[in-house]
Amino acid sequence: MSELTSLPQWGALSDHARGMAGFNLRQAFDTDPGRAGRFSVELDDLFLDYSKNLITDETLGLLLALARACDVEGFRARMFAGEPINNTERRAVLHTALRYQGDEPLKLTRPDGREEDVRAEVADVLLRMKAFAKEVRSGVRCGSTGLPFTDVVNIGIGGSDLGPAMAVRALTPYTHDRLRFHFVSNVDPTHIAETLRQLDLATTLFIVVSKTFGTQETLANARVVRDLYLTAQLPRNALAKHVVAVSSEPKPVQDFGIELENMFEFWDWVGGRYSLWSAVGLSLAIAIGFDNFVQFHRGAHAMDKHFQTAPAGENMPILLALLGVWYRNFLGAATHAVLPYDQYLARFPAYLQQADMESNGKRVDRNGVEVDYQTGPILWGEPGTNGQHAFYQLIHQGTQLIPADLIACIRTHNPVANLHDLLLANCLAQGEALMTGKTTDEARTEVTAAEIEKLEQRGMPPEEIERRPIHRTFPGNRPTNTLLIHKLTPGNLGALIALYEHKIHVQGAIWGLNSYDQWGVELGKKLAGEVYSDIRTPRVVTEHDSSTRGLIERIRKH
Ligand code: G6Q
Numbered sequence: 001m002s003e004l005t006s007l008p009q010w011g012a013l014s015d016h017a018r019g020m021a022g023f024n025l026r027q028a029f030d031t032d033p034g035r036a037g038r039f040s041v042e043l044d045d046l047f048l049d050y051s052k053n054l055i056t057d058e059t060l061g062l063l064l065a066l067a068r069a070c071d072v073e074g075f076r077a078r079m080f081a082g083e084p085i086n087n088t089e090r091r092a093v094l095h096t097a098l099r100y101q102g103d104e105p106l107k108l109t110r111p112d113g114r115e116e117d118v119r120a121e122v123a124d125v126l127l128r129m130k131a132f133a134k135e136v137r138s139g140v141r142c143g144s145t146g147l148p149f150t151d152v153v154n155i156g157i158g159g160s161d162l163g164p165a166m167a168v169r170a171l172t173p174y175t176h177d178r179l180r181f182h183f184v185s186n187v188d189p190t191h192i193a194e195t196l197r198q199l200d201l202a203t204t205l206f207i208v209v210s211k212t213f214g215t216q217e218t219l220a221n222a223r224v225v226r227d228l229y230l231t232a233q234l235p236r237n238a239l240a241k242h243v244v245a246v247s248s249e250p251k252p253v254q255d256f257g258i259e260l261e262n263m264f265e266f267w268d269w270v271g272g273r274y275s276l277w278s279a280v281g282l283s284l285a286i287a288i289g290f291d292n293f294v295q296f297h298r299g300a301h302a303m304d305k306h307f308q309t310a311p312a313g314e315n316m317p318i319l320l321a322l323l324g325v326w327y328r329n330f331l332g333a334a335t336h337a338v339l340p341y342d343q344y345l346a347r348f349p350a351y352l353q354q355a356d357m358e359s360n361g362k363r364v365d366r367n368g369v370e371v372d373y374q375t376g377p378i379l380w381g382e383p384g385t386n387g388q389h390a391f392y393q394l395i396h397q398g399t400q401l402i403p404a405d406l407i408a409c410i411r412t413h414n415p416v417a418n419l420h421d422l423l424l425a426n427c428l429a430q431g432e433a434l435m436t437g438k439t440t441d442e443a444r445t446e447v448t449a450a451e452i453e454k455l456e457q458r459g460m461p462p463e464e465i466e467r468r469p470i471h472r473t474f475p476g477n478r479p480t481n482t483l484l485i486h487k488l489t490p491g492n493l494g495a496l497i498a499l500y501e502h503k504i505h506v507q508g509a510i511w512g513l514n515s516y517d518q519w520g521v522e523l524g525k526k527l528a529g530e531v532y533s534d535i536r537t538p539r540v541v542t543e544h545d546s547s548t549r550g551l552i553e554r555i556r557k558h
Pocket of ligand 1: 158159209218271272274518521
């Protein structure tokens with residue numbers, strides 16, 4: 001048995017889960033008028049109602065005891081103190097420093113034990129980003145022919161794509177009128193080709209974002225762009241005017257042909273999927289303007305402070321994390337749905353998918369010992385109400401327990417007719433229906449005499465008519481969190497992202513994982529290289545398994 005599963009607090013939760021087998025949320029609400037008030041928490045513009053979860057006060061007490069036993073608060077302090085908690089790479093994890101708004105030194109412990117205050121280098125890069133974003137927006141910085149930029153293309157993948165792509169879309173109402181934003185990530189030539197078709201090279205700015213500046217997909221796409229500028233009928237300095245880089249590795253950036261004065265730096269203590277706050281967010285800063293980018297940081301910083309200081313029982317990220325652990329480890333949920341009722345947040349589930357699954361999709365603990373408990377769930381989702389007409393069926397009536405986060409904004413940027421109220425009504429109605437369900441008797445009372453008559457006319461046998469309410473029965477007891485955001489502003493988006501970042505951190509602490517490495521991603525980067533040369537080289541392939549060999553040969557032949 002692992003250290004975690006041998007904890008008495010773990011055992012107590014397992015026993016409690018068995019005792020909760022007959023727990024009914026609907027009854028819990030009927031008998032306890034204070035439930036919603038007790039199980040909700042607020043921070044500035046974010047309100048989390050977690051009362052529609054399969055929990056009692058006792059559940060919460062036991063989960064909080066588990067968090068204490070796992071030293072969640074100690075691990076949190078180690079992250080903020082800049083200790084190298086990414087132990088497999090011996091790196092600190094300090095994305096919170098990028099959005100820090102206070103005056104205290106922000107120490108980072110280097111692998112050799114040296115302590116360093118990172119504030120000055122962070123501020124330097126932010127200042128450069130500020131100037132650059134301002135110039136691009138105003139048209140002072142323009143393309144090689146003197147025309148202002150009309151399009152900005154972020155070339156990057158994974159952590160160097162999903163964050164800015166999600167946030168630029170989320171903050172569309174704040175984006176600059178003249179500028180259009182594009183994100184090219186896939187090595188599929190279709191991605192860059194379809195993007196280029198929409199662009200005029202003379203008025204486009206490309207931002208090549210890669211922490212390592214060694215990622216195959218990003219470099220392949222960047223080379224296409226570089227070669228276009230080197231051969232285009234544009235002034236000779238076109239490449240320097242149209243292509244900038246964001247990276248933590250100056251040498252490969254220079255080798256690629258981008259001068260260091262056109263590179264924005266970030267550091268090895270910023271994980272790719274946590275890097276949106278750094279220069280990786282340059283496209284976002286250009287899109288929404290630097291003042292809004294600062295608001296984005298401020299919102300996240302407020303969540304950082306809340307995470308650091310609020311008691312665990314009132315701490316939004318800790319509560320969300322504990323609820324996730326409850327479902328994953330004690331009630332057997334394999335997946336977790338994130339369902340934003342906001343079209344601007346359409347890419348939020350995809351962004352979170354990386355943040356969560358790359359961080360906690362691990363099978364060994366921090367010491368390399370195989371775990372005997374479940375770790376990160378499969379995270380997925382799509383915006384409501386679209387999802388309601390697609391996969392909600394399975395959440396309502398399928399055989400799996402799927403906890404879900406419903407996220408909605410009280411105020412809309414687009415008050416068109418009554419649409420926003422309809423959207424909100426759907427969000428709340430789904431949470432309620434998932435929780436209450438519908439008994440067979442209730443379903444039976446819904447069937448009208450006219451309906452029965454119609455079915456009879458269609459020739460439906462009486463026993464089938466009798467059985468119909470069973471199909472229309474909903475077991476209910478399906479848990480949701482409802483997160484209401486006042487309005488989707490830069491600050492509130494910052495707080496929302498930071499909330500989930502910290503949730504992931506807390507779950508990693510409980511599961512004893514290193515949430516900050518990603519060997520599965522690194523594997524993919526190497527593997528393709530080997531197959532690539534086999535696809536390209538005209539020789540008999542003897543390596544690989546017979547299936548892969550056959551596929552390679554088929555591709556070569558055709
Ligand atoms: C994120 C991962 C991964 C990474 C991409 C791109 O945490 O490490 O998604 O962001 O593989 O890597 P580069 O930024 O180095 O190109």
